[in-house]
Amino acid sequence: GAVVSQHPSRVICKSGTSVKIECRSLDFQATTMFWYRQFPKQSLMLMATSNEGSKATYEQGVEKDKFLINHASLTLSTLTVTSAHPEDSSFYICSASQGAAYEQYFGPGTRLTVT
């Protein structure tokens, strides 16, 4: 089956610093990647959708300048949390798809803690 990896699985950073999370599709080409945020005991909230080579489309209420998304290749998307603050602490999950008619395959998630 299709495999999506995320790196790192856990990261702790100091307030005011930036942190980058990578999402890779290991055995398929992902034309579209998605970034979700999940708070404890809550559902997944879509943050943005990115198509390879294009600017990401952000959901309402998600700060574009804070959550920078790059999808430079068909197998890699990155989420950079800039000037992180404690309220950015959360579980971030990516997923990847070969297209609108195809499944989304999820990565294992990244737990971000901002101190």
Place this chain on the structure above:
Amino acid sequence: AQTVTQSQPEMSVQEAETVTLSCTYDTSESDYYLFWYKQPPSRQMILVIRQEAYKQQNATENRFSVNFQKAAKSFSLKISDSQLGDAAMYFCAYKDSGYALNFGKGTSLLVTP
């Protein structure tokens, strides 16, 4: 906008018994997909079952089956012969011709020995 409602925040089932998780959705589309995802304590999202709206036959995957009622906009998941490993959060999700998945709030399933 499409909404997905899971009205059961928590459910409990005994091992080997059957449990049904409820999901309703709201859409004006005629062509769409419905999914049940499982999220165990590892938090890895796992696809349990998928249903295409144009198919009248209910999807089944081993011990997992759905009751898809298109007119009622209902999509429940039945887990038969429950196992301890079935304990997890279960999310119902909707997708139409667009890319995005819309998730319900989830149901936490506890399986007791």
